[in-house]
């Protein structure tokens with residue numbers, strides 16, 4: 364019997380339920396194989412997350428060498444797995460960590476159908492979250508729509524234990540198959556096309572654990588207040604590692620839990636938001652295309668390609684918005700406070716459809732997670748569950764004065780404002796400072812946004 368572990372966005376050995384199960388099932392005469400499926404339907408070439416993900420796969424491929432090669436297959440789910448099964452035979456068993464929403468859910472359903480058709484045994488596990496979408500439910504068995512009661516229950520539930528794997532005791536196999544050779548060739552070509560990036564030196568587990576330990580030691584104590592200040596490292600910046608699965612959420616949870624830092628409870632609550640949004644994604648499978656609140660599906664968004672362009676390149680004339688977009692475009696990551704500010708600006712100040720912003724983030728963020736991103740955008744657009752009410756509209760200048768009071772973050776990303784005094788930096792045009800004139804009048808835009816929602820609110 365060959366036990367095949369299928370890796371996806373769980374590129375690690377520790378706390379890897381599928382890998383652990385395959386090792387446990389393996390008898391001395393059995394073989395263990397590591398597999399990665401290159402699915403042409405899955406990754407848009409040229410996006411930051413494509414490059415970040417595949418650089419991490421390349422790193423993981425080298426890590427696997429400590430035990431056994433990571434084999435690649437290529438093609439759609441049907442093509443790639445059918446080819447493998449035909450070549451390897453059906454004395455095999457699959458192990459994988461499954462997805463509960465979005466593209467991953469559909470892909471897993473296709474894979475399961477194919478395995479069942481071929482009567483191949485498989486085991487699937489939940490790995491990406493601390494609690495599955497079924498763990499935290501209302502007393503009547505229906506899913507929560509509001510975070511606070513969800514969290515009240517979430518926090519009382521026992522979390523999965525953390526297990527580290529002793530890789531020196533594991534042996535796995537190298538298999539010579541035509542489909543693996545084909546996959547390897549495609550992967551090697553793909554790697555040569557990955558572009559140099561900002562985060563190249565921080566790929567992989569060593570950097571991830573260093574980041575986690577540094578944050579827990581220096582950042583967690585003041586997380587409650589520092590997490591809203593984009594000019595300092597007040598948050599963990601672990602989202603890219605959680606996205607590709609180099610770090611397990613279970614490891615992060617237990618590491619945070621084991622400290623006595625003041626910010627611990629707030630940090631753990633943020634981890635619960637991640638679970639909450641995945642639960643929402645599971646129960647609203649069409650949330651990428653449709654507003655979760657049906658009454659807002661009729662909103663008339665502005666057609667404003669010039670505004671969208673200015674927003675996306677960071678040329679709106681609102682320095683905090685512009686600096687945030689430059690951070691995103693340059694690094695593939697953006698601070699949470701800024702994600703809220705720029706999302707609100709696009710939707711409420713420019714009246715542009717939140718789906719356009721969601722798509723732009725999906726192309727630029729290296730930590731892109733469909734559930735969290737759609738959750739965040741529908742929150743900012745006031746169309747999601749537990750979203751910001753449509754009449755409470757962020758004023759980008761006030762947000763800037765409050766969370767970047769000295770203008771340090773703005774200066775970091777907008778060189779032409781580097782010498783501007785703190786009291787002038789949030790609204791340079793008002794002080795005759797040479798900078799882009801704001802593309803929109805916030806006061807007027809605010810009223811227009813309220814009107815856009817209010818008229819739908821009044822329809823019964």
Ligand SMILES: Cc1cc2nc3c(=O)[nH]c(=O)nc-3n(C[C@H](O)[C@H](O)[C@H](O)COP(=O)(O)OP(=O)(O)OC[C@H]3O[C@@H](n4cnc5c(N)ncnc54)[C@H](O)[C@@H]3O)c2cc1C
Nearest residue numbers: 598599600601602633637699702730731732735736739740
């Ligand atoms: C419009 C918008 C889009 C977003 N898109 C994404 C996305 O694509 N991917 C993504 O991981 N997060 C997204 N978030 C949530 C949040 O901004 C990021 O998780 C956070 O900025 C990551 O930085 P960090 O690791 O330093 O966070 P920390 O403050 O250190 O938080 C720790 C972890 O908790 C989780 N987390 C924190 N806040 C949230 C939240 N509001 N929702 C869900 N999980 C959270 C993340 O996994 C994060 O890594 C989005 C938020 C908004 C408002």
